[in-house]
Amino acid sequence: MGWQDHSTSNIIIDAVLSDRGRTMLARNDGSFEIVKFAFGDDEIDYSLITKFGRAVGKEKIEKNTPIFEAQTTSNIALKNKMFSLSNPLFSSVPYLTTTRSASELNATTITTTIELEQQLAAQTSIESELREDMFFVKVNNRFLSLDRGGLPTIDSHGFATYLLDSTGTVSGTNGSMLKFTLRRKSVSNVSTFAAPGTTDTVKTVVNIVGLQTGTTKDIMITIKY
Secondary structure, three states: OEEEEOOOOOEEEEOOOOHHHHHHHHOOOOOOOOOOOOOEOOOOOOHHHHHHOHHHHHHHHHHHOOOOOOOOOOOOOOOOEOOOOOOOOOOOOOEEEEEEOOOOEOOOOOEEEEEEEEEOHHHOOOOHHHOOOEEEEEEEOOOEEEOOOOOOEEOOOOEEEEEEEOOEEOOOOOOEEEEEEEEEOOOOOHHHHOOOOOOOEEEEEEEEEEOOOOOEEEEEEEEEO
8 A cells, every 4th residue: 555645635545455465355255354454664764864853854754755656566565564662762673683594405404493683783682562572484485494383374476474483582682582494395497496607506585574573684595406
């Protein structure tokens, strides 16, 4: 959904259904129901706040920011989701850092463990409201699977999304930890998906998103067949 201001007194909402939404609506069996929604601020340049201050920067953002049109492809819509916080004085959001990741999966190393920690600038303590209890982990279902998270949701592009609980707390900062194992899948037509200059190597990205804050971490995985 996109907000379109045509320089009049009216604000027009441009709403479209994603590919999955249209598929569900086409069933025409009464099962299509909108039960939740999310807002995003992909267009916003928050450096204007730093440059001009909160009051003037906010005004410049409101008056000068071009608004994206509604996207029909869910993979590129809402890259930066908004969320609500009770404390208006929060000035930064924790980020995810990799403490252990795979360099390569191959015929011998068919599994690898990924570990991440939630951190904040200057290693300060993370407020409970900003701690992640759950994470979305998205992988290309053609090449990879996860050892936990139950049955994933697989979209029309072949990406599987798993919902994982956090696996611990970081000492000192009280941030959340996440640990999971990736497993390489067998692929018959590897050359079709091989990285440039190779015939047996596939590069794919694992995307991790915190459910509470929307913090994102991408990890490149190399798979050699």
